[in-house]
Amino acid sequence: MSARAAAKAIDALRRGWPIELRAPGEEPLTLLAIETADEGRLRAFAPGDYGVLISSGRAETLKLLNQRASGDPDQPVVIERAPWFDMALATAIADPQRDLSTPLKGPFRTLENQRPVATAAALQLARIAGLLPAFFTDGIDPEVTITPDDIAAHEDAARLSIAVRARLPVDGAEDAEIIAFRSPESADEHVALIVGKPNGRAPVVRLHSECLTGDVLGSLKCDCGPQLHAAIHAIEESRWGILLYLRQEGRGIGLINKLRAYALQDQGFDTVDANTRLGFAIDARDFGVAARMLTLLGQGEVRLLTNNPAKVAGLEAAGVRVIERVPHFLPTNPHNERYLATKRDRTGHQL
Numbered sequence: 001m002s003a004r005a006a007a008k009a010i011d012a013l014r015r016g017w018p019i020e021l022r023a024p025g026e027e028p029l030t031l032l033a034i035e036t037a038d039e040g041r042l043r044a045f046a047p048g049d050y051g052v053l054i055s056s057g058r059a060e061t062l063k064l065l066n067q068r069a070s071g072d073p074d075q076p077v078v079i080e081r082a083p084w085f086d087m088a089l090a091t092a093i094a095d096p097q098r099d100l101s102t103p104l105k106g107p108f109r110t111l112e113n114q115r116p117v118a119t120a121a122a123l124q125l126a127r128i129a130g131l132l133p134a135f136f137t138d139g140i141d142p143e144v145t146i147t148p149d150d151i152a153a154h155e156d157a158a159r160l161s162i163a164v165r166a167r168l169p170v171d172g173a174e175d176a177e178i179i180a181f182r183s184p185e186s187a188d189e190h191v192a193l194i195v196g197k198p199n200g201r202a203p204v205v206r207l208h209s210e211c212l213t214g215d216v217l218g219s220l221k222c223d224c225g226p227q228l229h230a231a232i233h234a235i236e237e238s239r240w241g242i243l244l245y246l247r248q249e250g251r252g253i254g255l256i257n258k259l260r261a262y263a264l265q266d267q268g269f270d271t272v273d274a275n276t277r278l279g280f281a282i283d284a285r286d287f288g289v290a291a292r293m294l295t296l297l298g299q300g301e302v303r304l305l306t307n308n309p310a311k312v313a314g315l316e317a318a319g320v321r322v323i324e325r326v327p328h329f330l331p332t333n334p335h336n337e338r339y340l341a342t343k344r345d346r347t348g349h350q351l
């Protein structure tokens with residue numbers, strides 16, 4: 001297993017270079033990310049035939065799922081190339097921004113997916129790279145060859161370690177310390193803010209996922225900014241606790257893909273449907289990272305500040321006991337009312 005190979009593959013996809021994925025028992029799968037391809041790169045990758053790989057959610061949006069003979073409904077979908085395929089059409093398949101204004105010209109035919117493991121790994125890699133989950137497949141000259149195990153090694157939270165700690169008085173909690181974590185080959189730098197001193201009780205813990213728009217720009221579309229400050233206050237009031245600031249922007253799909261979801265929300269889709277149209281899971285976060293950070297901080301039991309049962313389940317599954325769920329309530333504003341209602345009605349948030 002080589003996390004290093006996976007890091008090279010992520011880099012290659014971002015730069016528009018082809019890669020190859022080999023899963024045991026399956027034919028090799030070469031890939032060129034549609035988002036970073038252009039006509040020249042596509043010709044070099046696939047002088048002859050090629051396929052187009054998308055997620056089942058995107059295929060469902062494009063009404064392609066009904067053509068599938070059999071198999072798992074969540075399995076990625078491979079579209080056979082048609083004579084009228086070009087970059088513009090591939091971009092329209094990959095990117096939902098113009099679904100409503102310019103319907104796709106078909107018909108398309110999907111192929112039996114003979115490489116379920118490699119294709120699923122490809123979509124995971126696109127998410128990690130912050131790219132649209134859509135690829136040209138079966139071309140030539142890959143830059144690097146990897147396996148699904150390499151991706152797992154790259155994502156393995158056990159690789160996280162503490163890089164540095166320093167005192168950091170913050171607004172609302174003057175007695176605080178910041179601790180930064182790093183794992184080799186990954187650019188993500190997660191941090192913990194420890195407020196107060198351990199007092200024998202399980203800490204109040206908040207898992208805050210990065211939200212550049214809300215945390216930094218004061219976006220009113222979500223509740224992240226106020227929630228971040230309210231969490232620090234709540235921890236301070238409880239005497240001691242930990243805020244984990246997780247670099248899992250956009251529930252794990254990255255900033256650019258989250259902003260694509262926002263553009264779809266401008267067209268009327270809610271937060272759940274926007275993610276599905278893009279081809280992502282509704283919540284792609286891995287709370288194993290948070291569990292690992294808490295373990296490195298010596299905390300196996302927490303009182304978790306959240307309304308999201310999936311966070312409780314995710315931490316417990318990763319070996320941290322949640323002895324209490326502490327709910328939080330913040331006033332809504334006209335811009336985030338629908339977002340919060342969707343969280344309550346469609347993703348099981350307990351308000």
Ligand SMILES: Nc1nc2c(ncn2[C@@H]2O[C@H](COP(=O)(O)OP(=O)(O)OP(=O)(O)O)[C@@H](O)[C@H]2O)c(=O)[nH]1
Nearest residue numbers: 209210211222248249250251258261271306307308
């Ligand atoms: N993909 C996507 N991500 C969003 C959207 N709105 C906010 N986010 C992200 O959602 C994450 C914030 O979620 P959290 O504050 O952890 O909230 P939660 O999981 O809903 O549950 P709580 O713990 O109860 O707050 C941040 O990473 C945001 O960037 C959206 O419309 N689409």
Ligand SMILES: [Zn+2]
Nearest residue numbers: 211214222224
């Ligand atoms: Zn937010």
